[in-house]
Amino acid sequence: MKLSLICFTEAGARLCRNLMAGLTKAGDECQGFGPGEQGLFPVNGSVREWTREQFYQKEGLLFIGAAGIAVRAIAPFLQGKEKDPAVVVLDDTGRFAISLLSGHLGGANALANRVAALTGAQAVITTATDNHGKFAVDLFAKEHGLIITQVHKIKVVSSALLKGETVGFFSDFPVEGQLPEGLAMNQPGTADLYITIKDRIEEERNNSLKLVPKIVVLGLGCRKGVSGEAIKAAVEQVLKEWNISKESLAICASIDIKKEEAGICEFAASRKIDFVTYPAEVLCGAEGEFSASSFVKQITGVDNVCERAAAVCVKESGGGTLLVKKQAMSGVTVALAVRDWKVVI
Structure with missing residues (x-):
């Protein structure tokens, strides 16, 4: 510290x-x-x-x-x-x-x-949860790198546990280990915890607390000179359409000729995420099926920037899958990959 x-x-x-x-x-x-x-x-x-x-x-x-x-x-x-x-x-x-x-x-x-x-x-x-030996959701989130989307709901979960009530535990990812006392897997309780990268959850109630892992890789391509605002608008539109939480974004990736692209750098800084780039030959070696463009290949030396950049980056992170293929709007192309991840208790 x-x-x-x-x-x-x-x-x-x-x-x-x-x-x-x-x-x-x-x-x-x-x-x-x-x-x-x-x-x-x-x-x-x-x-x-x-x-x-x-x-x-x-x-x-x-x-x-x-x-x-x-x-x-x-x-x-x-x-x-x-x-x-x-x-x-x-x-x-x-x-x-x-x-x-x-x-x-x-x-x-x-x-x-x-x-x-x-x-x-x-x-x-x-702290009451510490002194009573109860599960502390905010400490759990910190230890697992999870973003708490509604901090004021921490007390809802803690209050239920301190009263001896059950808290439902729901995860879109594999869970390894024994749940702490008071948590019930996939069973609604007085309050509920969701671990997800979704922005909206159909079953979510007022007494639900969402924890978001930062495991989504953002692949970006853009026309030269595109503004940070245009990139932000494109990314937010894709996230909205695919119901992905903006808090889940961990890193953005592109081709090395975009290393100093002002709009991408501005966007990454505004989201407080790292921006990494790769040479065309590295992107060409990405494994998978990608949306090819002869025009993009003529300009950059690779047939697809955003999907391949996301795929290369997520592989470097330990593996993952391409979640959203190329989405194009206003001179910006966006793709999303998600890292392989599990909840280890």
Whole structure:
């Protein structure tokens, strides 16, 4: 994790330096701030100003001091559990490591436990599902790389489990392992979980929570100079027609002559997905049956860009299938492939 630590006393500074050494050894990226101690950056301005800067840059904040300081400092910047970084508070004697904010999705519970292990502190975890030994859907989603489409429904699932009620578990993908207590495979419950790349589910109810794996590969071709907006419109139209969730997009692929195509680069950046390209000879070697175009071959050296790019990319990812063949509109061609994937519990 990318972490920022702040302390306010000499004892806190010693603890901060020791923690940074342990966390860095474990692979974390740490910056420490404190009262002019060796190895720590000075805090310029107020604690609130420091928090504002760090809150949007780091994956986790660690306050070494009173919990009240942390609460007042972070309060103006809270956005929601799917956006907030992990926040942990450790007293400057190293007795208690408190998971204060974003325990599951942000990883504060895990960070508090790691801090406790390094300092000998008692980890303080207040999340109800953890303390009652119940399945935590947000932690499950984080561990499996699943996107929670409606974060406010997490509490619907958690509430049902805490009451001892059954939660239905439905998956469009193979499930390997034993379901946790309280979940029932393919049986509707007080609340339901769906693991799918579908945008719309016919059986979905108000008490249903959808988890989307990022496993769809987007193959793209386009006329030179096509805008990012045109590419976005084409992709969204294909996703809508084929009932594919936009959250499922993992990567986009094309031919190497499009490596710096502004519209594709703009689109990939807007979706926060990687953009990879392949030489024509690699695309020509793609396995499968593709929609051939002599015109495209004359221009690019390969008879189909979007389908072949998606096929090559999904194979590199461990295998998969071409889900949607070439769809053309407004100078853009779109194809979709889906990776081979399963739910491992």
